[in-house]
Amino acid sequence: xxxxxxxxxxxxxxxxxxxxxxxxxxxxxxxxxxxxxxxxxxxxxxxxxxxxxxxxxxxxxxxxxxxxxxxxxxxxxxxxxxxxxxxxxxxxxxxxxxxxxxxxxxxxxxxxxxxxxxxxxxxxxxxxxxxxxxxxxxxxxxxxxxxxxxxxxxxxxxxxxxxxxxxxxxxxxxxxxxxxxxxxxxxxxxxxxxxxxxxxxxxxxxxxxxxxxxxxxxxxxxxxxxxxxxx
Numbered sequence: 493x494x495x496x497x498x499x500x501x502x503x504x505x506x507x508x509x510x511x512x513x514x515x516x517x518x519x520x521x522x523x524x525x526x527x528x529x530x531x532x533x534x535x536x537x538x539x540x541x542x543x544x545x546x547x548x549x550x551x552x553x554x555x556x557x558x559x560x561x562x563x564x565x566x567x568x569x570x571x572x573x574x575x576x577x578x579x580x581x582x583x584x585x586x587x588x589x590x591x592x593x594x595x596x597x598x599x600x601x602x603x604x605x606x607x608x609x610x611x612x613x614x615x616x617x618x619x620x621x622x623x624x625x626x627x628x629x630x631x632x633x634x635x636x637x638x639x640x641x642x643x644x645x646x647x648x649x650x651x652x653x654x655x656x657x658x659x660x661x662x663x664x665x666x667x668x669x670x671x672x673x674x675x676x677x678x679x680x681x682x683x684x685x686x687x688x689x690x691x692x693x694x695x696x697x698x699x700x701x702x703x704x705x706x707x708x709x710x711x712x713x714x715x716x717x718x719x720x721x722x723x
Contacts (some may be wrong), residue, residue, distance in 0.1 A: 501536070508539045514567060514647075518593055522560045526586070531559050533627075533653075537695045538566040541625070541651070545570025548620030548649060555579035556610045556636050557628030557653075561590040567625060568599040577603050578617065580610040581628075614639045621645065627653035633677050636649045646679065646705045650687075652677075657696025 496504075511519075515538065528659040533541065545553070545567045553571065555564050558581035568577050577599070581590075584607055594603050606613060611632055623641040626633065633652065640650050654674070660666040661675045680687055681699060688702045 498580075502582075505535045508536060509542075511535055511538065512565075514593065514596055514636060515562060518560055518562045521589075522562070526560055526589075526672060527665045531627075533563040533566065534695070537698070538562060540694055540698070541566040542569045544651070545623060548623055551575045552621045553577040553658070554617070554619070554621045554624045554640070554643065556614070556624070556626045556640075557581060557582075558586075558590060558605065559627075561593045561605075563625065563627065564603060564605075565593070565597055565599065567623070568597070568603060571599065571602055575602060576619075578606065578619070579603065580606045580608065580613055582607065582609060602708050607656070611635055611639070615687070619643065620648075622648045623651070624648070625651045625653070630654065630657075630673060633673065635682070637677065641703060646703055647683075647701050648702040650699075650703070652681075652699040652701070653686060654696045655691060655699045656693065658696060659698075 519532060519534065522532050525682045541563055543645055546569060549570060551572050552575065553567050553575065555567060558564055559578075563581045564577060571577060578693060587605075587607055591605060594600055594605055597603075610628060613635075621643055622645055624644055626636050628636065637650070637652070644650060655661070655678055656675050657671055660668075660671040661678060663674075677701070678691065681701060682685065682691075686704060688704060690700050692698045692700055
């Protein structure tokens with residue numbers, strides 16, 4: 493299901509900032525040489541990710557689901573000069589290609605690319621993050637969401653991709669496991685008092701979630717009065 497026509501999509505792209513030659517190369521080569529190129533964030537969503545990261549100026553970003561590295565490079569555009577982006581993927585076959593793209597980028601020294609089971613790796617990370625982007629195995633989304641909240645700084649943001657699932661979340665006749673799970677996850681997040689949230693109809697749906705300051709008061713800086721937690 494396409495939410496806007498190809499013509500309007502092209503218009504949006506033409507009236508958004510241009511991407512780097514490297515991102516254009518990744519886009520082209522992914523569509524020509526890699527399975528399931530629809531998984532690529534692409535020009536429009538990539539510019540959204542870049543803009544959000546530049547607004548937030550994060551020092552630490554976590555990406556769950558690297559694919560061919562396009563979204564990681566878009567997010568890295570907003571890193572502070574001493575910032576770090578950790579990106580995790582389970583696909584070993586794509587690793588040489590992705591490492592090559594990262595090495596060719598301006599962010600080679602800031603990107604930490606890890607291959608493995610994200611659910612097992614995330615608890616071992618010795619970081620708290622300003623921004624976490626989830627775009628991986630949909631059946632693991634509920635777990636990734638909770639793990640992300642644990643690793644997220646108060647006031648930090650989570651982005652979850654594909655939450656409209658080609659519109660299937662709206663039609664209860666679609667009872668495949670991913671549609672059902674995303675429907676339930678969207679409802680859970682909408683009712684989660686620990687976060688502020690807005691579901692953006694960008695591409696296949698992008699959930700923008702902010703962890704409230706009082707979601708985990710124990711982790712607040714000591715300088716903040718105990719009763720002064722902010723929303």
